[in-house]
Amino acid sequence: MLRFLYANDLDQFPILADTMFKHRAIQFRDRLGWDVSVDDNGHERDEYDDINPLYVIWENADGTHGGSMRFLPTTGDTMINDHFAHVIEGTDIRSPLIWECTRFCLAPDADRRVTAGLVLGAAELMKHFEIMQFVGVFDPRMERIYSLLGVCPEVIGRVGEGDDEIGVGLWGFDETARPKVQSRAKLSEEEANTWFRQSFNLPLISAVEEKTMSLSA
Amino acid sequence: MSLNKLVNMQESLSHATTLEELQRAAETIRDDYNVDHVVYHWVNSVGERFGCGTYTSEWVDRYLEKDYLYIDPVILGCFHRFDPVNWKQLDWSSKGAREMLRDACDYGVGPQGFTIPVRGPKGQYALFTLADSRSDDEWETFIEEKKKDMILVSHTFNQKALELEERVFQLEAAQLSKRERSTLTLLAKGKNRAQAAQELEISENTLRVYVESARHKLGALNTTHAVARALAAGQIVV
Numbered sequence: 001m002l003r004f005l006y007a008n009d010l011d012q013f014p015i016l017a018d019t020m021f022k023h024r025a026i027q028f029r030d031r032l033g034w035d036v037s038v039d040d041n042g043h044e045r046d047e048y049d050d051i052n053p054l055y056v057i058w059e060n061a062d063g064t065h066g067g068s069m070r071f072l073p074t075t076g077d078t079m080i081n082d083h084f085a086h087v088i089e090g091t092d093i094r095s096p097l098i099w100e101c102t103r104f105c106l107a108p109d110a111d112r113r114v115t116a117g118l119v120l121g122a123a124e125l126m127k128h129f130e131i132m133q134f135v136g137v138f139d140p141r142m143e144r145i146y147s148l149l150g151v152c153p154e155v156i157g158r159v160g161e162g163d164d165e166i167g168v169g170l171w172g173f174d175e176t177a178r179p180k181v182q183s184r185a186k187l188s189e190e191e192a193n194t195w196f197r198q199s200f201n202l203p204l205i206s207a208v209e210e211k212t213m214s215l216s217a
Numbered sequence: 218m219s220l221n222k223l224v225n226m227q228e229s230l231s232h233a234t235t236l237e238e239l240q241r242a243a244e245t246i247r248d249d250y251n252v253d254h255v256v257y258h259w260v261n262s263v264g265e266r267f268g269c270g271t272y273t274s275e276w277v278d279r280y281l282e283k284d285y286l287y288i289d290p291v292i293l294g295c296f297h298r299f300d301p302v303n304w305k306q307l308d309w310s311s312k313g314a315r316e317m318l319r320d321a322c323d324y325g326v327g328p329q330g331f332t333i334p335v336r337g338p339k340g341q342y343a344l345f346t347l348a349d350s351r352s353d354d355e356w357e358t359f360i361e362e363k364k365k366d367m368i369l370v371s372h373t374f375n376q377k378a379l380e381l382e383e384r385v386f387q388l389e390a391a392q393l394s395k396r397e398r399s400t401l402t403l404l405a406k407g408k409n410r411a412q413a414a415q416e417l418e419i420s421e422n423t424l425r426v427y428v429e430s431a432r433h434k435l436g437a438l439n440t441t442h443a444v445a446r447a448l449a450a451g452q453i454v455v
Contacts, residue, residue, distance in 0.1 A: 008297055051340070052297050073299045075372060075433075076336030091394035095433040096335075096372045098426060129300050130365045133426050154423050170426050201306040 001059050002121045002192060004199035007052045019065035020057060021045060024105045032139060033164075048072060048079055048102070056121040058114045060107075067114040069122065070103040071134075080135055080168055087168045088157035093135050099125070101134040101171075104142060116185035117192075119149045123173035123181075124196040131172075138167040149184070150177020222249055223366060224438045230373050231436040231446075239377060240269040246370065247271050250363065252349045254326055257374045259335075259343035260296070267378075270346075276324035283320070288313040295334045295344055301368060303360055304330035305353075322350075329356040333371040337379055345371030373436055393452050397431040400424055402453045405444045 003013070010017040021043030028034045028044055038044050048070070058066035072078050074093050078100040081092045101122065106114060125131055138146070138153060140163075146153045152174055155167035182188060197204050226249070230242045239257065247255040256270030272280075286292060290307040304327070309315055321327045326348050335343045347367065349356060393401070396417075403413035414424040428440050435450070437443035447453045 006298055054299070073336050075338075075375075076299070076342075077338060077340070089395055091396050091427070091430065093426065093430050095426075095429045096368050097429055097433075130368055132429060133422065135426070152422070154420050156419070156423060170423055172422065200300065201308075202303075203305075 002117060002195040002199075003055075003057045003059050004121065004125075004196060005055050005057060007049060007055070010055075013059075013063075015063045016057060016059055016065055018043070019107070020055070020068050020105070023065055023068075023107045024103060026108055027105045028103075046079075048077070051077060054125075056118055056125070058110075058117050058121075060111075065107055067106040067110050067118050068103070069101050069105075069118055071125065072100045072102075074098045074100050074135065080137065084137065084157070084159075084168050087159050087166075091156075095132075097130060097132040099129075099131050099134055101136040104136070113185045113187070115145055116149055116181045117187055119146075119151055119173060119181055120185055120187055120189075120192045121196070122151075123175075123178075124192055126173055128196065128200075133170045133172045135168065135170055138169050140165055140167075143167065143169070146171060149181050150174045223370075224442055227370070227373055227436065227438040227442070230377060233377055234381075236267070236269055236381060239374065239381070242374070243270045250347070252347045252359075254346070254348040256346045256348070257343065257371075257378070258346070259341070259375065259378050272326060273324065276321070276326055279320065279324060283317070285317050288317060290314050291330065291332055291344070291346065295332050296342060299334050299336050301331065301333045301360075301364060303357070304328075304332065321348075325350075329353075331356075331360050331367070333368055335371050335375045337375055341375075341379065343371075343375050343378065345374055369438060372433065376436055393431050393434060393447065397427050397434075398447070398453050400427040401431055401444050401447045402455060404428070404440065405448060405453055405455045 005013065024044035025038045025042055028036045029038055036044050036046065051072070054071045055068050056071065057068040060066045073096065074081065075096055079102050080100055081094065085092050122134065138155060143153055143155065151171045153169045153171040155169035158165055158167045160166050178189070194204060226242060226245055233239055233242065243255045243257060254271045256268060256272055258266065258268035260266050280286070288311065290309055291304065294307040295302055309318060318327055327350070329349045329351055330346060332344050332346045335345060337343070345367070351359060399417060400413060403416055408416065410421050410424055414421045417424065428443065431447065432440065432443040435443050435446040437446050448455065
């Protein structure tokens with residue numbers, strides 16, 4: 001299932017948090033060879049994990065981490081404005097309608113549906129919080145993965161070469177790609193919306209109402 | 218509120234140089250949006266607080282006297298997050314919180330509320346709150362309709378508060394990047410988005426992001442307003 005959790009809620013989900021930060025170490029340090037710091041617990045964490053970001057996390061049936069993304073509003077401190085402004089010719093991207101998405105991470109054995117599920121999670125954020133675009137850091141592999149999911153990343157600046165290349169880019173969920181992404185994630189919009197509502201303590205739209213709405217639509 | 222009124226409000230807010238002007242803006246929003254209260258409350262990088270808004274001094278005194286700050290679910294629940302919050306989403310389960318809400322209603326605050334947490338640079342944060350006594354359904358509809366306006370306005374308040382704190386009024390100094398300037402210049406010349414995007418060899422989505430980023434820096438409400446302000450500030454020349 002999808003969970004939308006602020007950092008200060010992670011202690012309620014110790015297994016999920018522990019495996020998420022460990023998988024980040026595996027992905028960013030071991031596999032991509034990024035210069036990231038890993039603590040004594042084997043957790044990859046940076047300063048942005050300390051300012052209470054919002055995580056969208058795919059939780060496996062056994063409570064472990066399947067994949068995740070980390071979000072921050074660009075009006076506050078963000079990785080891209082602090083560290084990547086030079087990549088995009090000094091444009092610091094700040095707007096209440098644009099959020100930063102970083103540390104997109106998949107568990108080493110992640111199910112094929114996870115990435116698509118996370119993209120649907122990001123789509124829920126866009127829909128409910130008036131977000132127009134996400135700005136993020138991409139490695140070439142992620143660009144390919146995203147493109148397959150109809151989120152059309154557009155890289156607006158690059159540093160490094162070959163495998164070390166990192167791009168700063170924009171992306172948003174293209175609603176026309178929804179059927180494809182949903183079938184890949186094996187998820188309905190209602191399920192994603194229900195998980196969103198549970199996480200944010202919003203009243204659930206009952207199945208009956210949902211049906212009436214879709215009938216009348 | 219009509220778009221024009223909102224643009225005017227945004228415009229006068231962006232010229233504000235005193236807390237009193239912020240106060241008047243809060244009152245204008247209250248009247249034009251027909252809600253009971255509008256409050257802006259901020260904490261700066263060294264933990265100092267200030268605020269402005271339409272709560273009565275009786276309620277503010279009562280709030281302080283009862284130390285509600287330490288049990289208020291709006292404060293406890295909103296200062297660490299950044300998604301806009303209907304007060305119903307917060308945890309009102311404690312006896313103290315429920316008593317506080319009853320008390321607040323006696324002072325004309327609530328029971329409905331909508332709070333937009335705002336994050337600024339270097340750990341600064343603020344809350345922008347609307348409080349009202351509409352029914353649950355009416356309040357939900359109100360939020361759905363006004364959410365985006367309120368998000369934009371809350372951030373204008375915050376930019377202004379940051380300027381007030383620094384005593385630097387950056388109307389002229391909001392530095393646009395090269396890409397933002399080229400984008401606004403083409404729009405000012407009457408090109409539409411597609412043409413401008415083509416000329417800059419970027420997608421329309423990316424163009425929208427540059428426009429949006431410039432809009433926010435200029436404290437403008439929409440694209441036309443952003444172009445006008447960039448021209449007025451001499452940041453672009455057509």
